[in-house]
Amino acid sequence: MTNVYEIVERVQFGPATFLQEVAAPDVAQACEPGHFVMVRIDETGERIPLTIADFDRDAGTVTIVVQAVGKTTFQMMELRRGDTLLDFIGPLGLASQIERRGKVVLVGGGLGVAPIFPQLRRHKEIGSGTIAIVGFRSKEQMFWNDRFAEFADDLRIATDDGSFGVKGFVTVVLEQVLAEQPDVEEVIAIGPLPMMRACAEVSRPFAIPTVVSLNSIMVDGTGMCGSCRVSVNGKMRFACVDGPDFDGHGVDFGELALRMRRFEYEEKGCMARYETERARLRQLGAGGENPAVVPARTRAFNLLDVPVPVAKPEPEGPRTPRKVTEVAPTRTPMRQQPAEVRVCNFDEVALGYGLESALLEADRCIQCKKPKCIEGCPVQIDIPGFVGALQRKDIEASYRILKSSNALPAVCGRVCPQEIQCEATCVVGKKREPVAVGRLERFVADFAAGRGWDTRPDTAPTGRRVAIVGSGPAGLACAGDLARAGVDVTVYEALHVAGGVLKYGIPEFRLPNDTIDIEIEGLEALGVRFVLDHIIGKIFTIPQLISDMGYDAVFVGTGAGSPKFMGIPGEASNGVVSANEFLTRVNLMQGFRQPLYDTPVGMGHRVAVVGAGNTAMDACRVALRMGAEKVFLVYRRTEKESPARAEELHHAIEEGVECLWLTNPTGVLGNEDGWVTGLEVIDMELGEPDESGRAAPIPKLGTEHVLDVDMVIPALGTSANPVIAQTTAGLSVTPRGYIEVDPDTQMTSVPGVFAGGDIVTGSATVILAMGAGRRAAAGILGYLGLAPTESKEPAFAGA
Numbered sequence: 001m002t003n004v005y006e007i008v009e010r011v012q013f014g015p016a017t018f019l020q021e022v023a024a025p026d027v028a029q030a031c032e033p034g035h036f037v038m039v040r041i042d043e044t045g046e047r048i049p050l051t052i053a054d055f056d057r058d059a060g061t062v063t064i065v066v067q068a069v070g071k072t073t074f075q076m077m078e079l080r081r082g083d084t085l086l087d088f089i090g091p092l093g094l095a096s097q098i099e100r101r102g103k104v105v106l107v108g109g110g111l112g113v114a115p116i117f118p119q120l121r122r123h124k125e126i127g128s129g130t131i132a133i134v135g136f137r138s139k140e141q142m143f144w145n146d147r148f149a150e151f152a153d154d155l156r157i158a159t160d161d162g163s164f165g166v167k168g169f170v171t172v173v174l175e176q177v178l179a180e181q182p183d184v185e186e187v188i189a190i191g192p193l194p195m196m197r198a199c200a201e202v203s204r205p206f207a208i209p210t211v212v213s214l215n216s217i218m219v220d221g222t223g224m225c226g227s228c229r230v231s232v233n234g235k236m237r238f239a240c241v242d243g244p245d246f247d248g249h250g251v252d253f254g255e256l257a258l259r260m261r262r263f264e265y266e267e268k269g270c271m272a273r274y275e276t277e278r279a280r281l282r283q284l285g286a287g288g289e290n291p292a293v294v295p296a297r298t299r300a301f302n303l304l305d306v307p308v309p310v311a312k313p314e315p316e317g318p319r320t321p322r323k324v325t326e327v328a329p330t331r332t333p334m335r336q337q338p339a340e341v342r343v344c345n346f347d348e349v350a351l352g353y354g355l356e357s358a359l360l361e362a363d364r365c366i367q368c369k370k371p372k373c374i375e376g377c378p379v380q381i382d383i384p385g386f387v388g389a390l391q392r393k394d395i396e397a398s399y400r401i402l403k404s405s406n407a408l409p410a411v412c413g414r415v416c417p418q419e420i421q422c423e424a425t426c427v428v429g430k431k432r433e434p435v436a437v438g439r440l441e442r443f444v445a446d447f448a449a450g451r452g453w454d455t456r457p458d459t460a461p462t463g464r465r466v467a468i469v470g471s472g473p474a475g476l477a478c479a480g481d482l483a484r485a486g487v488d489v490t491v492y493e494a495l496h497v498a499g500g501v502l503k504y505g506i507p508e509f510r511l512p513n514d515t516i517d518i519e520i521e522g523l524e525a526l527g528v529r530f531v532l533d534h535i536i537g538k539i540f541t542i543p544q545l546i547s548d549m550g551y552d553a554v555f556v557g558t559g560a561g562s563p564k565f566m567g568i569p570g571e572a573s574n575g576v577v578s579a580n581e582f583l584t585r586v587n588l589m590q591g592f593r594q595p596l597y598d599t600p601v602g603m604g605h606r607v608a609v610v611g612a613g614n615t616a617m618d619a620c621r622v623a624l625r626m627g628a629e630k631v632f633l634v635y636r637r638t639e640k641e642s643p644a645r646a647e648e649l650h651h652a653i654e655e656g657v658e659c660l661w662l663t664n665p666t667g668v669l670g671n672e673d674g675w676v677t678g679l680e681v682i683d684m685e686l687g688e689p690d691e692s693g694r695a696a697p698i699p700k701l702g703t704e705h706v707l708d709v710d711m712v713i714p715a716l717g718t719s720a721n722p723v724i725a726q727t728t729a730g731l732s733v734t735p736r737g738y739i740e741v742d743p744d745t746q747m748t749s750v751p752g753v754f755a756g757g758d759i760v761t762g763s764a765t766v767i768l769a770m771g772a773g774r775r776a777a778a779g780i781l782g783y784l785g786l787a788p789t790e791s792k793e794p795a796f797a798g799a
């Protein structure tokens, strides 16, 4: 499942500038000038954006030129030919719009010199008149003069110290050129932000369109974090989705300059630690390797030590239900970490049932003649069946029943909102506390882990190939059913891990990564291939998957991963971080393990989380664990309307989150350094139901007040990432960008392309996404002329 990207060439240009040519054939094929890549060196490393300086499609290589400025780039500088990079994700961003110009000026300064080169070459190829201005600190730092000279009609070089060419910055030369040559049609500037800002100011009086490349402000590169937001001509734009090229005259560089200082403190600390530790390692004669030591991760099957009980035989004949009054009135309690302990760690909060508690709780199920719980479950699990088997202590049979309709029971047992699904319709629940179906589901799945109870289906290969785009619950469920039916399945995932929101969004204290990894390993055992670091729509398009790569069908389960912001004044301030970005930094990039891991989190002391869904609860609880002194949950409706799972809200309050119901943000206050100093809010009251069917929140004028916070985390839901729709001709989407499908088969408007999960419904739930994935699998089998899955065998082969 791991990709490896070998450095096939390396050149040192100056004390801190170097070139690496990396073997990445798929990226090289799809590259265009203006694209960038995200690079991660090793397991503990940060993802950093680097603009592509050159590419060779025949050799399958991509060239990056890097200036060592922080820990990651210094570490990169130590890599030699033959070494490898762990992740090399691209090509990202929109390619530069290069049109033939009578005369174009290309300005590259510092780390922008190399990235300007492919644009220069392309301009020359299409017949533009080219003037190149490149700037270095000194003669010793110069590189590629010969390459620039080959493609520039007029090459001008500037050095800060005057050791070569014009003494001074590139802007001095640009000013001269524009004054001398009135027929320049466009200026393209790439380099440090102050340089691009200065170039835009030089060209402004001449009214010459000026393009700047903002790749350096990106964090994630896929559009999921919203950190690269930038005001351009007064509108919020995202560098990795809408850019990185923007109109230099419209970019708010002042705002960006402040944003770039966001992680200054953490980055300086990280670099200082790195230098100290390297010096220490050198003294010990251990070389200069990455000093971070990755903690060994142990997989805890805490139930594996429990012997499998001897099962009673299945009773013959119809069920004989008990009376509700015969069962214990309250649910069997589940062990959990006390609030004051768990708020200081990232370990799982709910510890699950042991065998004895599970049997006790299972005994509360009366085995109704007409069970209502099944109707409450979105995937119609045979709940009385699996609980009945548990009552007989036949845990293997119970597991098989569960898995026949739920691909991820250990996940759903932990994160499904059971209180509004199966437990809401439980007949016992009419008079007593409902049976704790979720806890039992989790127990059975955890008990089964590692016991080899999943069977590998004996299905002959069909010779058909299907590509799945996205490895969230929808993609995993679809992959499992198809693989079982003998289809050759490849899952393409944009990130460096598989699992979707289950991995990058939901924190480990709610859903340990092991739980997901077990399911993924089960899929691999079935023959499913996972290709990570591949963003479909960028590296390959869906039409390419079908026409060039020979897939018979494609399933799109890309989720709804783009964050929403509040649209209020001050939102660009440092300290306003989307919940997606915050959770990704902590969960996916393991920011909570800093300094062992490099990704900074940028934690505030007093935090306001806006919203009241599961994402908001996760953000609040992570903020507390990251050391926030105070966390407010700000929600414009009441607790009753909160869409979060009841247990998460309850846990958040127990841990110390202060909920401000009927409160809505109206503005973010900041200081002159651009940091958040407060959140202005207004009290609300509820009016008549709005289009969502919920009571509409109405502001109570005159009640504005300020919350004393230094960090604001909008957790307002997510929206569709446009990449797939933009690159798939004929794909029908709703006005909000969600993919339209046939509800029975999940087929989209493009024959052979299916979709399901959040990318169709908008942000929903794990179980609904899985249900859609399974429906799509049946639809795909029908489309391919293969019988849809009929067997009620487990959907996944076991670990």
Ligand code: FAD
Pocket: 415, 416, 417, 469, 470, 471, 472, 473, 474, 475, 492, 493, 494, 495, 498, 499, 500, 501, 502, 505, 506, 534, 535, 536, 537, 557, 558, 559, 560, 561, 583, 614, 615, 618, 645, 721, 723, 724, 756, 757, 758, 759, 763, 764, 765, 766, 767, 769
């Ligand atoms: P996702 O899980 O979003 O997975 C999509 C995957 O596709 C991602 O891995 C993404 O990287 C990948 N991808 C995107 N674009 C591309 C591309 N172009 N090429 C390749 N790969 C791509 N639901 C619950 O039921 N209970 C909860 O407690 C709960 N808590 C949540 C907490 C948080 C913080 C969040 C954000 C959501 C939560 N949800 C919860 C909702 C639930 O997680 C989602 O509804 C579910 O994960 C959607 O599944 P999916 O497969 O459609 O998409």
